[in-house]
Amino acid sequence: MYISPAIVLTYVSYPPDKSTHNAILFLSDIFGPKLVNSQLIADQFAANGYFVVMPDLFHGDPVPVEREGNFDVMAWLKNHLPPVTDPIIDRTLRYMRQELGCQRIGGVGYCYGGKYVARYLKPGLLDVGYMAHPTHVEVDELKGIQGPLSISAASSDYLFPTEKRRETEDILSELGHPYEITVYSHVEHGYSVRCNMDIKQQRVAKEKSFAQAAGWFDAYLKK
Template sequence: MANEGKPCPCDIGDRIEYGGLGQEVQIEHIKAYVVRPSTASDKAIIVIQDIFGWQLPNTRYMADMLASNGYIAVCPDFFVGKEPWNPAHDWSKFQEWLEDKKPTNINKEVDTVLRFLKEQCGAERIGVVGFCWGGVATHYLALQYPEIKAGVSVYGIVREKEDRFTLKSPTLFIFAENDYVIPLDQVSALEAKLKEKCTMDYKVKIFPGQTHGFVHRKREDINPGDKLYIQEARTDMLNWLNKYM
């Protein structure tokens, strides 16, 4: 699910057998996975889950990667205890499942996490990275929160807001050329409108031959032909965050 206007089911991809280096904590009304860098930092990243939820090992692996690069990383449960999507579920019920889990209806949770990062973690510079459902959410937050220093939206587009091109945070959009969820014409339309209307720095990048989920749902050892693109996208993510944070 990476297109708010016409969401489609996703393939869960390659599950990473990964335990995680951080810990689960309670932040007011939501649970979250938090991992801290080896040295003190005032920079933090909110990592936003895909439809498979905040406990997916692949997403925690990405949070740990960010922490290893000097960021406090927090991956909250933006479904607030509601069951994440399971590939075994009936895909015909996907829209019904999504009704109370809109990626553009997370302000209460975001505000909670921002307070936590500022008051409990000493974060002074905060960014956002999101995948799929979280990519839509990241685009949404980049339109809503000027205090967010940088955003990386990985295969996600907000479609329904009139002002969806007036970014308030520098945002990198990462897409896959062969993404059946987000066709290239939607990516081209996004880039054209950003060029016309956006005064904030942004970048739209399409990775050739890749499919939806390649950045966090493909294992490099299983997909050696995609390894360079997986690594390049992750490097782009880190470079973007480093540039603005």
């Protein structure tokens, strides 16, 4: 289902009881909210009792799923930095709290979206955060979080390598907020959204990553 809060195309999914009190802001990877895999994950969160809102962070300009080999992702990214993306998230959060009646909001960030979970994990914005294989999260953004954060990581990830993962853990341990980092073997960057479900290790990692996120929100978001 799509709505358009403040002219931002948005995929929404309701829990069985239709309540919007416990909500999740779903910040997608570079393929945007029309990616069926992302919609299925949003529906999973809804089935677990959360009202889910997934805005188009890219103004209709996601990275094509079937892109040609010469597609320059870094050039694309220059058009989708925080000065462009933050206002979309700001409008969406205002709409969720003021118009949709969301009382507690957790942030889910996959890949690209993980950066913005860190940026918005603050009182009055996001109450709880979850990231899967995040990308481009700056040290200052991570140090600025003010709430519980859970991270799912791939054992092989050139965008969130071992060194970055360990640095992240060091920072989170100093902040004092609840946190967890789980590393899944036999998977690479992007596995929690796009993996080969026919390969057992990848399927198990994807399923357990979702269970990790759902359990984190059940523990820290629901009241």
